Amino acid sequence: MAKTIEEINEKIKAGKAVVVTADEVIDLVKQKGAKKVAQEVDVVTTGTFGPMCSSGAYLNIGHSKPRIKLGGGRVYLNDVPAYAAFAAIDIYLGANALPDDDPRNRVYPGEFNYGGGHVIEELVGGKDIRLIATAYGTDCYPRKKLETWINIKDINEAVLFNFRNAYQNYNVAANTSNKTLYTYMGVLKPNLGNINYSTTGQLSPLLNDPYYKTIGIGTKIFLGGGTGFITWQGTQHNPDVPRSENGVPKRGAGAIAVIGDLKQMSPRWLVGTSMLGYGCTITVGIGVPIPILSEEILAYTTVTDDEIxxxxxxxxxxxxxxxxxxxxxxxxxxxxxxxxVVQGKEVPTASLSSYPRAVEIATILKEWILSGKFWLTQPVVPLPGIDSGIILKPLNERPIEE
Amino acid sequence: MAFSRRIVLHFPRRLVNRPIVYRLIRDFNLEFNILKASVTPDEEGLMVLELKGKQEDYEKGIEYLTKAGVRIQPLSRNVIRNEERCTHCGACITICPTGAFKLDFVTREVKFCDEKCLACGLCIKACPPRAMELHF
Known part of the structure; x- marks a missing residue:
């Protein structure tokens, strides 16, 4: 019995929708069988909570008196540089931005205790942020200097806009060299001393919909504790990788770009993050609902960690x-x-994404849907699939000869 | 030799030049293992010790140190997890040399067993949300 998203939304409105998490659906299908569960369950919720570097927020801080044109000038938020190349008072702060005087890796490995991700966490948490800006001054925007506190509740817009998040599977990182490596995948001890991975596996959004049959542009999601939307495929979206028989990619594959109102979000789900020797980033909480439109879609959501x-x-x-x-x-x-066991050696493993927090996200999203405050959207366009012709290209580096 | 404790000793400046720890062996028959030491002449000193011996000898040794003016803290209080910041990702688990972080395979949460912690500090900078704090 195929369902439609409209029918599911009617059930949500009537308070009759049946929602389970991607964790819970596994046992449910074992107990009741796929056919029955596909009829009964309307939505499966997923979740992930890990460091996601291609993230940031844009702000419109409101016009100062007299006016200043930040575009083409320089802007710092708590000493962290923001990108000011737009109009008068729009800025974008990237999660990896670092204060100019951060020693970076000059003292190796750099600690990276405070950067763009931390500013976003504090802004979302309602803390005052120190804005210092210089501009060149124009006839219409004469001011050249601005020093002020800003607060998320006072500024016009604060929007989280992350252009590559929620990777569908990812590298598992090891180190066969004889020195410790400080990477975006954490501290990797020499001679296969440890292994780090970063996905919530059977709970992860795109691993529960491997061919993007329900997740697409326009899908409404849990983002950073508020609601957001998928706006596009993530950069480096690469669907055509080796896949298992169940369709699940065996390498890093798809990704999503997401957007949402930062003012609704919470610092519990946007955590400033420091990777020793690598840099600053932000840990982002994302949950995507999967409408159980058919038995086939349900089957994808029952994937277990052992099958990924x-x-x-x-x-x-x-x-x-x-x-x-x-x-x-x-x-x-x-x-x-x-x-x-890798190369004949038993190696201890650790995760960089948080499974318990991902369970919490999937559970919150489930409760939102059950209480009728969150309904599903029909994607406007699906994410590019394996037949899209997308090939992940390396840089075609060409020497510049004058 | 059943009894063992890890403690932090804070030496005031006037005691730094005296052979205090030596007397713990000679007079109280305690075995010790220096886990960390930062003792500079004419400055305050800090030493992290693991003491082993009979419990009565240990207690006498502690009494001696206290009377001599050394401030003592149990070590396990010194690396603290900020529960607000910890996301239970697990990045600390393979970093800790003593296995003080344990994964609960049911909840997938990371337990911090502070009695196993030697306060080496390796987890502090390896923790992505910086949830581990060193307190002296």
């Missing part, structure tokens, strides 16, 4: 030189057991 495979990549040289560096293939059931 990923490549173990050597960050001890191969990764840096854009070589495949695949030294093993493991599943998330193995990774979550705390140990995997």
């Amino acid at each position: 495979f990923a490549a173990v990549i050597d960050y001890g040289g191969a990764y840096q030189n854009l070589q495949p560096g695949i030294i093993g293939e493991v599943n998330y059931g193995q990774l979550r057991s705390g140990r995997v």
